[in-house]
Amino acid sequence: MENKITAILLAGGKSQRMGTDKGLLVLNGKTFIHNICDALKPVVGSNILIVSANKEYDKLGFSRVEDIIENKGPVGGLYTGLKESKTKVNLVVSVDVPFVTTELLQWLVENHNETDMVTQTKIGDKTSPLIGVYDRSMKIVFGEQIAGNKLKLRQAIEDVKHRTLEVPEKWSSQLQNINTQEEYQNLTK
Template sequence: MIAKTKITGIILAGGKSSRMGTDKGLLFFNEKMFIQHIIDSITPLVSEILIVSENTEYDQLGYKRVEDSIKNSGPIGGIHAGLSSSEREYNLILSCDVPLITSKLLKRLLTKENSVFDIVQFEANGNTIPLIALFKRQCLKKCQELLDQGEKRLRKLVLELRTKTISLPKEEHILVSNINTMKDLNEIKNGVNY
């Protein structure tokens, strides 16, 4: 496994959350904020945690918070901000809306064999998940290039770099589920598909 000392954890908490209507990272599930679930899952695997957000409420958690240097530039902008502030070669990047994620699952991204790729991501339900992924710091250059071109689509970044995709078995799809709406949140609270 890639050594913890070589990995920074980056949590993207700067999205518009338009479907939820509130900052998703600050929502509660099982008496903990979403972002705390993410922090708990990555802490055993990384030596530093950065939160990418303009929301100063995240400062209460005690981690370094960074803001996008290029505003309104979508997930590529968030990744760019995180990688710019990281001093480590490997970066475990997660969105703040996957409260069911586990350390055990994330370890699959961190194997020695995966260290040759620029990006290592999961796939579930036929969809790739680049916002639960391992990014090398050198991806920063390509992020900058795309942002300079006005490109915001994360898919474009993933396609232009050496990417490995790990398909998850059906029973683990729930662990990587994005909670985007109150309906999604109520379903996990009531144990639907869980």
């Protein structure tokens, strides 16, 4: 499996709500990005591609690439990651979900059907397109979106053959996003 999947870890963006780079926040003695890389390793080995301009992330020892086109949000990060990827199947994770586990990521990959362009997750009515599996050919769709300055990821997924997986209740807290100082302070209390 190792050589067949690339993990694309989205770690760029403005982080306006948090005010600092979310990947470098610390939880249980490890940065968010370190926690997520540890969860990814049993699934993809060392084939982790971090999409970010932050050189601090090089210390983790994985590949890092900067957005080809800046300031396009997650669609821009996905476009760069998929352009850089050498595999058809790509496991995408955002850097703001520090509780994600190998178990959930493995389940997600196993439930991806290679005839689908995207498999995303959801809990109740809320979809989480940034915890998903993307076919490399989605780079074409995202390239067109960027060219047209239409940056709505959820809409792009609706327009292609996709699958939405309901995350089992026992794992629902793993999709918790940490986006603000208040959310972060609550974790460390």
